[in-house]
Amino acid sequence: MTHNIPFLVVITGASRGIGLELVRQYAQQGLSNGRFCKVIATCRDPENAPQLQALAEDVRRNGNDNIVIRELDVTNQDSVQAFKSSLRGRSIDILINNAGMYGSNAPLLPVDIEQWHEVFHLNCVSPVYLTQQLLENLKQSQLGKVVTISSDMGSITNNTGGGAYLYRSSKAALNxxxxxLSLDVKEFGITVMMLHPGHVKTDMGGPNAKISVEESASGLRKTIDDVSLDDSGAFRNWKGESMPW
Ligand SMILES: NC(=O)c1ccc[n+]([C@@H]2O[C@H](COP(=O)([O-])OP(=O)(O)OC[C@H]3O[C@@H](n4cnc5c(N)ncnc54)[C@H](OP(=O)(O)O)[C@@H]3O)[C@@H](O)[C@H]2O)c1
Incomplete structure (x- = not known):
């Protein structure tokens, strides 16, 4: 009976790239077991997110009304509080912290401290803050999954190239x-995972990246389904393989 109730998936950074494709796949295909989903697709500026607006319109035209677009700047506490208020009393089944930035790839010197703070705030502080703020919603879910899109560049073991101080440090700290957080929320039945999406053809990954957004997002969806409470705290890639810290 409860199978008729759609799962609620919240995705940040849904205006383009991996976030946008995750919205598309969750809205059109649901979970890999076919369970229907409603998606709250969040972005900083919905009026200037033409790809997301077009996707929502397309899905609507096909008779589904399961994409809701909401404004959310994850680095702005007022914006997070407004978003939280809009969800009061609702259960969130899957929260996907996807919004992120690369920042400058400059060599060691000079250090751009302002930009380092910006990258760190968006990639590390914001996903933790947003998750904490939405904890009551996640607790209400039977599924309760917190997914954070991390990166293999956050792996210290895999760092053979050096450089990328801002991005690498922000993703390592995020992990x-x-x-x-995975240890702290386990008692509430909430599963936490950090996922490397692959090197993906997006604005961030560039045109020479190895995989498409479609391949990345479908692998991520399957991995999200497969990781259970027993595996909480896992760092995996889009194929479900364990990543070294
Ligand atoms: N592409 C890759 O190869 C790759 C590899 C490893 C990890 N990742 C990770 O995957 C995630 C998605 O990356 P992507 O490749 O899809 O990047 P992308 O195409 O550059 O998209 C980044 C997204 O983050 C959003 N964003 C930026 N600042 C934000 C803020 N303050 N509040 C809310 N949203 C904000 C952007 O929104 P606007 O449109 O408003 O700017 C955009 O939707 C990131 O966490 C990234 O680190 C990507």
Whole structure:
């Protein structure tokens, strides 16, 4: 009976790239077991997110009304509080912290401290803050999954190239913080995972990246389904393989 109730999936950074494709796949295909989903697709500026607007319109034209677009700047506390208020009392089944930025790839010197703070805030602090703020919604879910799109560049073991100080450090710290969160929320039945999406053809990944957004998002969806509470705290790639810290 409860199978008729759609799962609620919240995705940040849904205006383009991997976030947009995750919205498309969850809205059109649901979970890999076919369970229907409603998606709250969040972005900083919905009026200037033409790909997301077009997707929502397309899905509507096909008789589904399961994409809701909401404004959310994950780095702005007022914006997060407004978003939280809009969801009061609702259960969130899957929260996908996807919004992220690369920042400058400059060599060690000079250090751009302003930009380092910006990258760190968006990639590391914001996903933890948003998750904490939505904890009551996640607790209400039978599924309760927190997914954070991390990166193999956050792996210290896999760092053979050096450089990318801003991005690497923000994703490594993100993994550390989310791992702690996984331990703290396990008692509520909430599963936490950090996923590397692959090197993906997006604005961030560039045109020479190895895989398409479609391949990345469908692998991520399957991995999200497969990771259970027993595996909480896992760092995996889009194929479901374990990643070294
Ligand atoms: N592409 C890759 O090869 C790759 C590899 C490893 C990990 N990742 C990770 O995958 C995630 C998605 O990356 P992508 O390749 O899809 O990047 P992308 O195409 O550059 O898209 C980034 C998304 O983040 C959003 N965003 C940026 N700042 C934001 C803020 N303050 N609040 C809310 N949203 C914000 C952007 O929104 P606007 O449109 O408003 O700017 C956009 O939707 C990121 O966490 C990234 O680190 C990507």
């Amino acid at each position: 550390a913080a989310m791992y702690s």
